[in-house]
Amino acid sequence: MKAKKCMMWVVIILLASGCASMQKRKRCILKSAAAGAVMGGGAGVAIGNQGDTDNRVEGSIIGAATGAAVGGVLGFIFCEEEIPPQTPPEELPPVKPEVVEVKQEPEPEPETPKVVKKIILNGIRFDFDRANIKPEFYPVLDEAVKILNEYPEKKVIIKGYTCSIGTEAYNKGLSLRRAISVRNYLSNKGLKPNRLRVEGYGEGRPIGDNATLEGRRRNRRVEFKVINDE
Amino acid sequence: MMKSFITTIILSVALFLLPIAYAMEEKEVEKSFHRFNQQWMKSLHEMEKRGRANLRCKKVKDQYITVYTGYSTTYSSTIKKTDYKESPYIGILNYREKKFISRARTFEEAIQGPFNLIDDYPVTEIFVFKNGRWRY
Numbered sequence: 001m002k003a004k005k006c007m008m009w010v011v012i013i014l015l016a017s018g019c020a021s022m023q024k025r026k027r028c029i030l031k032s033a034a035a036g037a038v039m040g041g042g043a044g045v046a047i048g049n050q051g052d053t054d055n056r057v058e059g060s061i062i063g064a065a066t067g068a069a070v071g072g073v074l075g076f077i078f079c080e081e082e083i084p085p086q087t088p089p090e091e092l093p094p095v096k097p098e099v100v101e102v103k104q105e106p107e108p109e110p111e112t113p114k115v116v117k118k119i120i121l122n123g124i125r126f127d128f129d130r131a132n133i134k135p136e137f138y139p140v141l142d143e144a145v146k147i148l149n150e151y152p153e154k155k156v157i158i159k160g161y162t163c164s165i166g167t168e169a170y171n172k173g174l175s176l177r178r179a180i181s182v183r184n185y186l187s188n189k190g191l192k193p194n195r196l197r198v199e200g201y202g203e204g205r206p207i208g209d210n211a212t213l214e215g216r217r218r219n220r221r222v223e224f225k226v227i228n229d230e
Numbered sequence: 231m232m233k234s235f236i237t238t239i240i241l242s243v244a245l246f247l248l249p250i251a252y253a254m255e256e257k258e259v260e261k262s263f264h265r266f267n268q269q270w271m272k273s274l275h276e277m278e279k280r281g282r283a284n285l286r287c288k289k290v291k292d293q294y295i296t297v298y299t300g301y302s303t304t305y306s307s308t309i310k311k312t313d314y315k316e317s318p319y320i321g322i323l324n325y326r327e328k329k330f331i332s333r334a335r336t337f338e339e340a341i342q343g344p345f346n347l348i349d350d351y352p353v354t355e356i357f358v359f360k361n362g363r364w365r366y
Contacts, residue, residue, distance in 0.1 A: 066236070066237050066241070069241070114349070115349060115351045116351060117351060117352055117353075117354070118327060118351060118354070119353070119354050119355075120353065120354070122356060122358070123358045123360070123365030135314070135316075136314055136316040136358070136360065137317065139310075139312035139313075139314055139358065140317075140320055140356045140358050143310070143320055143356050144356060207277070217366060218366060
């Protein structure tokens with residue numbers, strides 16, 4: 001009996017003290033649960049007092065458990081979500097106006113197919129130096145599939161990009177392998193493979209500054225271009 | 231008898247409150263996505279400015295051609311709940327991308343403009359919400 005009581009108080013104290021390294025919200029939920037446990041335990045003892053000694057102990061345990069559950073739920077609702085401040089997308093440094101003249105004999109410009117729609121997948125992460133997509137990014141790809149299904153007759157170019165870490169040739173290969181991974185995912189979701197074309201640009205066409213972490217993040221991306229290719 | 235009655239009441243209240251908790255969380259995530267979008271669109275317009283300040287000229291036959299990319303000032307966004315615990319929400323941002331072109335006989339003239347709109351298409355950016363923040 002004493003052991004049961006002791007265990008209950010240990011649990012309550014642990015809940016109340018929480019872990020110092022926890023986030024503010026989690027601590028708040030734990031405190032609510034602990035308060036609920038104390039109140040529930042008290043109520044349980046009070047109700048159990050109507051019966052014998054065993055009822056008191058049992059009542060305090062049941063009361064503490066339900067009190068903790070209710071306190072936890074209430075804490076979950078009312079403890080404020082702590083959303084860390086978002087790092088704003090990088091501010092671009094001012095660039096001196098510059099004109100670059102292409103002096104080589106120009107090649108005749110190929111007819112650029114008209115872009116109907118562009119989709120950019122942000123935050124897609126692959127395992128380091130690998131091309132397999134992490135499951136946590138499936139929802140992003142699934143959403144892209146939904147959009148692409150709105151253009152069933154159009155061709156889609158899947159463009160892979162990397163940051164500048166690594167050699168240019170290696171990054172080109174890596175970006176292509178990643179674009180192929182994405183194509184395979186889309187095919188498995190029912191998109192006709194003959195609609196899909198892959199291109200790997202490596203570190204080419206950066207949209208962020210490769211000198212910063214944020215810039216490199218922006219550069220590692222996959223884009224889809226839905227085109228009129230008639 | 232009394233105990234089980236109290237337990238049932240408490241559990242019913244808890245089950246009733248749970249969906250409210252989820253709805254409140256979704257609202258917070260939506261708010262954070264709106265804040266994130268404002269910054270994102272601002273950075274796109276910065277990029278547009280940089281592009282215009284750093285025009286590149288391409289000589290094709292007897293002409294100098296300059297192109298830059300612009301972005302609409304209007305945009306729309308939404309969030310969606312997913313079935314994945316690690317990435318519970320995705321955010322969808324829609325805006326338009328525009329390509330402007332200028333052609334002239336010298337590159338000085340080409341960068342002066344006027345620039346004509348040659349392409350204008352919708353863009354959808356998809357972001358994932360993971361560990362309490364929007365990833366890109």
